[in-house]
Amino acid sequence: MMDAGPVEILISAILVIGGFFALVGSWGLARMPSLMTRLHGPTKVTTLGVGSCLIASMIYFPAMQGKYSAHELLITLFLFLTAPITANMIAKAHLHRQGRAIDPNPMDDIAEGLPETGVGTGWATFEGQAADRADPPR
Amino acid sequence: MIEIAVLFAISCVGLAMALNLWRLARGPTTADRILALDTMTINAIALMVLMQIQQGSAVYFEAALLLAMVGFVGTVAYCKFLLRGDIIE
Numbered sequence: 653m654m655d656a657g658p659v660e661i662l663i664s665a666i667l668v669i670g671g672f673f674a675l676v677g678s679w680g681l682a683r684m685p686s687l688m689t690r691l692h693g694p695t696k697v698t699t700l701g702v703g704s705c706l707i708a709s710m711i712y713f714p715a716m717q718g719k720y721s722a723h724e725l726l727i728t729l730f731l732f733l734t735a736p737i738t739a740n741m742i743a744k745a746h747l748h749r750q751g752r753a754i755d756p757n758p759m760d761d762i763a764e765g766l767p768e769t770g771v772g773t774g775w776a777t778f779e780g781q782a783a784d785r786a787d788p789p790r
Numbered sequence: 791m792i793e794i795a796v797l798f799a800i801s802c803v804g805l806a807m808a809l810n811l812w813r814l815a816r817g818p819t820t821a822d823r824i825l826a827l828d829t830m831t832i833n834a835i836a837l838m839v840l841m842q843i844q845q846g847s848a849v850y851f852e853a854a855l856l857l858a859m860v861g862f863v864g865t866v867a868y869c870k871f872l873l874r875g876d877i878i879e
Contacts (some may be wrong), residue, residue, distance in 0.1 A: 661825030664795035667843070674836055678806035680828055682813050687821050690813075694829035698806075700835045705799065709839050712792070713871050714850065723851040727835065734862040738828055741869035746821040748873055 659715045662707050670704030673697050687746050695739040703728055744777050795846045803840065807833045818873045831861030 666751040677700075680693025747766070766775055773779065807830055814826035835857050838850040868875075 660791050660863055662847065664791050665804060667792070667840070670836070671802030671840075674799075674833060675802040675806045676795050678809040678829060678833065680807040680857040687825070688824060690822065694832065696847065698829055701803075702839070705836045705839045710845055712843050716792075717846060719848060721851065723848075723855060724839075727839075727851075727855050730862070731835070732857045734858070735832075738808060738862060738865050739827065741866055742821050742825050742828070743871040744828070745824070745872040746819065749819070749821065784847045 659711065663712050663715075666704050666708040666711070670701045672706060672760060673701030673704060677701060686744065691739050695735050699731060699735045702731055706731075719758075747777060793844070796840055800837065800840050800844070803833050803836050807837070824865060824872070827868075828861065828865045831864075833855060835861075852877060 664778040673699075675695045677696070677698030681690050683686045683736045686691065713721065714717045736743060769775060795832060810826045810830040815825055817823045817826055835854045836859070838854040842848060842850040852866065
C-alpha cells in the first residue's frame, strides 16, 4: 500500500463516522418507545451511516488501488431514493393497522390520534377508504 | 490505520445488526418487525461495503446493489401485504 497520509486519515475518519452513525441508528431502533419514533433512527441515521461507508469506499478504491467504478454511486442513489419510500409505506401500514391512532400501544403510555390536517380535506391515506365505504360493496 | 478504522466500523455495524435482531424478535407490532428487517438489510449492505474495503477486492459490489434493490422490494411487499392482505391484486 502506498503512503498517502492525508487520504488515509480522511478515509479512516469517514469510516469511523459511518460505523458510529449505523450503530446510533440501530440503537434508536432498539431504544425508542413507539413505532413512529422508531422510524426516525433507521430511516435517517442509518442511511447516513451507510452513505458514509459508501463515500469511504468511493475514495478508497481510486486513491489506494487505482480502480474506478460507479457502483457506489448506484447503491447510494438507490438507498437514498428508497429510504423515504420505505418509511412512508411502513408508517402508512402502521396507521391503517391501528385505525387512525398513531400509537395506541398501552405498553408505551402513548395514545395519540391523528391531528387535524387544517386544510379542509382529511388525511389522504384515509380518503380512498371513506370513498370505498360510501360505495356499495363490490 | 485504515485497517483499525474498518475493524471499528465492522464491529459497530455488527452490534447494530444484533440490536436490529433484538427488535425483530421483540417488536410488539408487525410494522416494527418490518422496520427491523429493513434496517438489517441496510446494515448488511454497509457490512459488505466495509468488507470489500477490508479485503481490497470489488467482488461484493453486485451483491450489495442486489441487496439494496431486493430489500426495498421486499419491504414494500410486506407493507402492501399488511395494507391489503394481498401483494399482487
